Amino acid sequence: MNPDILNSLQRRFGSADFSRYQIVRGQKYDFVRLPTVGTPSVSFFSNPVGASDGTSGISKTYEQTNLVKNASFGQEYFALTQIRCYANFVPQARSGITTGTNFVFRGYTALANSAMEKLNDLLHTGVLEISFAQKLYYQINKPFIMCPPGFGIDVSSLGSSRTGAAQETQVSDTNWRVQPDWRAESVYNIDPIQIIEPEIQIGAVINFPDANTPNFSATALTTANATADPVVEVGLIFDGYVIRPSQ
Amino acid sequence: MSTQSEAVIMAASAQFGTIDYSRWQAVRWQWWSYIRYPRAGTTELNFFGQVAGQTGVTMQDTNLPKAGSFGQTHFLLKTISTDIRITNNDADGFTNANYATLDTQTLASDYLNGFVQAGLFTLNIGARPFATVPKPFLYLPPPGNDVDYENSYSNQITAVPTTGTTNVVGLPFATQIRSRKNVYVCDPNILIEAEQQFTAKISFPSGLVPVIATNVVSTDDVTTNPLKIGVIFDGVLLRPMQ
Numbered sequence: 311m312n313p314d315i316l317n318s319l320q321r322r323f324g325s326a327d328f329s330r331y332q333i334v335r336g337q338k339y340d341f342v343r344l345p346t347v348g349t350p351s352v353s354f355f356s357n358p359v360g361a362s363d364g365t366s367g368i369s370k371t372y373e374q375t376n377l378v379k380n381a382s383f384g385q386e387y388f389a390l391t392q393i394r395c396y397a398n399f400v401p402q403a404r405s406g407i408t409t410g411t412n413f414v415f416r417g418y419t420a421l422a423n424s425a426m427e428k429l430n431d432l433l434h435t436g437v438l439e440i441s442f443a444q445k446l447y448y449q450i451n452k453p454f455i456m457c458p459p460g461f462g463i464d465v466s467s468l469g470s471s472r473t474g475a476a477q478e479t480q481v482s483d484t485n486w487r488v489q490p491d492w493r494a495e496s497v498y499n500i501d502p503i504q505i506i507e508p509e510i511q512i513g514a515v516i517n518f519p520d521a522n523t524p525n526f527s528a529t530a531l532t533t534a535n536a537t538a539d540p541v542v543e544v545g546l547i548f549d550g551y552v553i554r555p556s557q
Numbered sequence: 558m559s560t561q562s563e564a565v566i567m568a569a570s571a572q573f574g575t576i577d578y579s580r581w582q583a584v585r586w587q588w589w590s591y592i593r594y595p596r597a598g599t600t601e602l603n604f605f606g607q608v609a610g611q612t613g614v615t616m617q618d619t620n621l622p623k624a625g626s627f628g629q630t631h632f633l634l635k636t637i638s639t640d641i642r643i644t645n646n647d648a649d650g651f652t653n654a655n656y657a658t659l660d661t662q663t664l665a666s667d668y669l670n671g672f673v674q675a676g677l678f679t680l681n682i683g684a685r686p687f688a689t690v691p692k693p694f695l696y697l698p699p700p701g702n703d704v705d706y707e708n709s710y711s712n713q714i715t716a717v718p719t720t721g722t723t724n725v726v727g728l729p730f731a732t733q734i735r736s737r738k739n740v741y742v743c744d745p746n747i748l749i750e751a752e753q754q755f756t757a758k759i760s761f762p763s764g765l766v767p768v769i770a771t772n773v774v775s776t777d778d779v780t781t782n783p784l785k786i787g788v789i790f791d792g793v794l795l796r797p798m799q
Contacts, residue, residue, distance in 0.1 A: 335744050339691050371762035373677045376689050402670045403598070403766045461695040461739065463668050464703065466730040487669070494739040547691075557685065 326555040336552035338383055340375040341545035348522030354514040354546040356381055381512050387553035390504040392497045396459040396545035397432055405541045425540050428524035430488045441513040454490050462492030514546055577798045586794035590619040591787035596774050598765030604757040604788040625754050631795035634747040636740045640699040640787040664770045668731035672766040682755045687747055693759055700791055703735035757788050
């Protein structure tokens, strides 16, 4: 069909006005579960909503990603202004662990390989690589440090406690928790901004070339010294502007 | 033949009306809506669907004049926030006997590993999505700035911690980030016109996330300690002059 006819039809009967564009702040995000025993790399934006998470096999919902098409943002322009990386434990209810009403990821420094120690190791490693149409655009060392999420929880006190076990020679403040930087001003800004055109192939991966991610199996977890396999998810968030035709 | 009704109404409004629609006033304004988060969790929570004065809904819960819209005023949306509140944020009773469950007294476990770490916020105006934000309690922190907490670690049970003695040090306490710098800014701002229908909801499509601090949060609205979560829109209210 002649493009002029298409344009004419679209102007008269179309559901979108491609001569006017609307700009809205928006995010493109993908959260992926880490294999419990560790992995040399984590890929993002490869499984859209409805597809299975590569590690857990659980069907991804909009809580994990708003990608509607494999490795592309579909028919929208996206202006990338910030890159944010996230890593934390999934909520207790989704971790498959039953520890009662009290759920504390033990961080006693006296306990070897505690959950927080392993998470801390994860946050200080990795190389993020982002490419568009197979061309490398960003290569960032220690992405959880360089590109923190800019959000989190304000912990005034963790309420250190001890059970009397011999290994817990405890003094004040030995119970600790780690999270990436929550300050909005700390996020990695893209300057100049990067336009990602519709249907551009997106590749995003965090590689861990020195060693696999920590093995979280049999991690000291509760105040009763019980061990479990906590589930960790890592996320990549593109913050910026969605540019779409007016309706 | 065309009617003169519009001209007649405009003339009558100009002479006898209580509102001058040719001049508009802009005021900084917040709209808020809080609803109860069930102890068992839920798949979806819809905000701005109730108005103050309904059964069990006070001005502390919402200041919306009309369900699902801002009524006869325009609103320029500048920031979106979430908030969590509980009537009795009890941090008392920190004893040697209850140290193992004490963190639930202040919802700390829920902040660290509960519903606060999950969820999806969506804002639709008309039927079109204008925001889809993951982990809204983190990504869309509350407005304003926090009160100043200090922790003295004064509840140590034994005077000198020694190996093999059960003791506790410090109160568990966690909140959302409350800092003006962290508030989620809608840039560019979003204009929601008068009577425009919108929906704001927090959903949990990946599964329910029950409250961990079940010994604190009541099961319904009427008893002492319902857990309520809110969505707050901050921006500029645009209304005709009087």
